[in-house]
Amino acid sequence: xxxKDLISFDNEVFSAYVFWSAVLxxxxxxxxxxxxxxxxxxxxxxxPEDLIKKGFKVGFDNPDxxxxxxxxxxxLENLLPFFVIGFLYVLIDPAPALAINLxxxxxxxxxxxxxxxxxxxxxxxxxxxxxxxxxxATIYMGFQVVIAAL
Amino acid sequence: xxxKDLISFDNEVFSAYVFWSAVLxxxxxxxxxxxxxxxxxxxxxxxPEDLIKKGFKVGFDNPDxxxxxxxxxxxLENLLPFFVIGFLYVLIDPAPALAINLxxxxxxxxxxxxxxxxxxxxxxxxxxxxxxxxxxATIYMGFQVVIAAL
Amino acid sequence: xxxKDLISFDNEVFSAYVFWSAVLxxxxxxxxxxxxxxxxxxxxxxxPEDLIKKGFKVGFDNPDxxxxxxxxxxxLENLLPFFVIGFLYVLIDPAPALAINLxxxxxxxxxxxxxxxxxxxxxxxxxxxxxxxxxxATIYMGFQVVIAAL
Numbered sequence: 001x002x003x004k005d006l007i008s009f010d011n012e013v014f015s016a017y018v019f020w021s022a023v024l025x026x027x028x029x030x031x032x033x034x035x036x037x038x039x040x041x042x043x044x045x046x047x048p049e050d051l052i053k054k055g056f057k058v059g060f061d062n063p064d065x066x067x068x069x070x071x072x073x074x075x076l077e078n079l080l081p082f083f084v085i086g087f088l089y090v091l092i093d094p095a096p097a098l099a100i101n102l103x104x105x106x107x108x109x110x111x112x113x114x115x116x117x118x119x120x121x122x123x124x125x126x127x128x129x130x131x132x133x134x135x136x137a138t139i140y141m142g143f144q145v146v147i148a149a150l
Numbered sequence: 151x152x153x154k155d156l157i158s159f160d161n162e163v164f165s166a167y168v169f170w171s172a173v174l175x176x177x178x179x180x181x182x183x184x185x186x187x188x189x190x191x192x193x194x195x196x197x198p199e200d201l202i203k204k205g206f207k208v209g210f211d212n213p214d215x216x217x218x219x220x221x222x223x224x225x226l227e228n229l230l231p232f233f234v235i236g237f238l239y240v241l242i243d244p245a246p247a248l249a250i251n252l253x254x255x256x257x258x259x260x261x262x263x264x265x266x267x268x269x270x271x272x273x274x275x276x277x278x279x280x281x282x283x284x285x286x287a288t289i290y291m292g293f294q295v296v297i298a299a300l
Numbered sequence: 301x302x303x304k305d306l307i308s309f310d311n312e313v314f315s316a317y318v319f320w321s322a323v324l325x326x327x328x329x330x331x332x333x334x335x336x337x338x339x340x341x342x343x344x345x346x347x348p349e350d351l352i353k354k355g356f357k358v359g360f361d362n363p364d365x366x367x368x369x370x371x372x373x374x375x376l377e378n379l380l381p382f383f384v385i386g387f388l389y390v391l392i393d394p395a396p397a398l399a400i401n402l403x404x405x406x407x408x409x410x411x412x413x414x415x416x417x418x419x420x421x422x423x424x425x426x427x428x429x430x431x432x433x434x435x436x437a438t439i440y441m442g443f444q445v446v447i448a449a450l
Contacts, residue, residue: 002309002310003309003314004154004305004307007152007153007154007157008152008153008154009153009298009299010152014153015299018238018295018298019296019299019300021235021238021295022235022292022295022299025234025292026292026296028231029285029288029292031227032228032285046220047217047220047267049271049272049273049274050274052274052275070347076227076230077332077372078332080230080328080379080380080383081325081328081329083230084321084325084383085321085322085325088321088322091318121349122349124349127349135329135332135333139326139329142326145318145321145322146326148318149309149318150319154307155304157303157304157391158302158303158304159302159303159448159449164303168388168391168449169446171384171385171388171445172388172442172445173446175381175384175385175438175442176439176443176446178377178380179381179435179438179439179442181377182377182435183435196370197367197370197417199424200424202425222377226376226377230380233380233384
């Protein structure tokens with residue numbers, strides 16, 4: 001099958017990729033909103049021009065904000081690879097059940113990662129497990145795509 | 151219409167996505183060049199091996215460089231979602247006038263964001279408005295894609 | 301030729317893009333693994349809940365870890381543009397020999413960049429050369445795509 005023909009909502013693998021990618025894009029943007037909420041709550045901003053109300057201050061050491069920032073950066077580091085390799089993986093025509101479960105695994109793992117890292121902090125190894133599932137699924141797809149494109 | 155058939159320069163929505171994405175990629179790379187220029191101007195670098203001329207120093211607290219770095223990171227956080235969701239949004243066959251204006255809004259908003267944050271610093275709420283337009287347009291597209299892929 | 305017809309493994313430009321993108325995704329994920337390895341080796345972590353063994357500490361100033369973090373962030377800043385513009389560049393039907401060599405140049409340059417920055421630190425201008433090759437190739441593709449989409 002030619003790669004382009006797999007880009008169709010009749011292809012359940014493509015649909016699953018689109019669904020989970022869009023969910024994860026929204027989850028990624030949630031980090032921005034979460035950071036913004038914490039900035040107003042703690043009145044802690046990054047730039048002098050942001051101090052538009054009395055009591056606002058510039059600061060880079062609020063532990064709650066820094067935690068969300070770390071979770072956000074970890075998201076960028078892991079979601080960029082998923083968005084790219086997930087799409088290319090669709091185009092190499094993988095076994096549907098496997099592919100759909102990989103996308104689901106990454107999607108759920110990254111949502112759990114955000115919750116236990118930046119919403120309700122949970123003891124390890126909760127974050128490590130969520131992180132590893134997403135990372136390993138992405139690495140697996142990466143190798144499959146490299147092999148298919150050789 | 152099948153998703154793949156929308157990937158064509160005959161489709162004005164696809165063309166608009168390609169145009170604004172490429173413009174925003176170049177804008178994103180401009181941040182790297184801008185940071186590099188400021189590093190040479192202020193002789194402030196990040197690594198010992200970068201000190202190739204007398205007067206060069208390692209430093210992480212130059213306010214101008216840190217400002218550009220924050221603008222750059224904000225770009226990564228907002229452009230990655232746009233690049234992904236914009237492409238998927240093209241594939242769900244949206245109303246052309248709406249889609250083209252959303253891409254245009256994100257493109258212009260992010261260029262303005264860079265200017266008022268890192269080139270000619272402007273008082274708030276200029277940056278907040280630019281930021282919000284880009285963010286809300288991206289969130290809107292994200293929900294549309296999730297709904298279409300359900 | 302319609303853009304969608306270029307999305308095919310019969311198109312050697314598309315195949316080269318897929319191959320180098322997947323290699324660079326794996327290289328990007330290597331940075332995460334490399335950071336993790338250094339965290340355990342130096343027992344230096346970012347969060348209180350990560351201190352699951354005696355001797356583990358929270359710290360943000362280990363020079364080796366910070367170096368890998370800078371290399372990782374530089375990767376995000378440069379690979380996101382490449383992944384996006386490389387794909388769009390495939391769709392404007394470029395001369396195959398040029399396109400394939402551009403992808404190869406970016407792929408090799410970014411691998412070399414990682415090695416000389418974060419694995420075996422090499423004197424400048426090794427990192428600057430690797431960085432510039434990747435950046436200039438990406439900027440060139442960006443302008444070509446903007447022109448084609450006008």
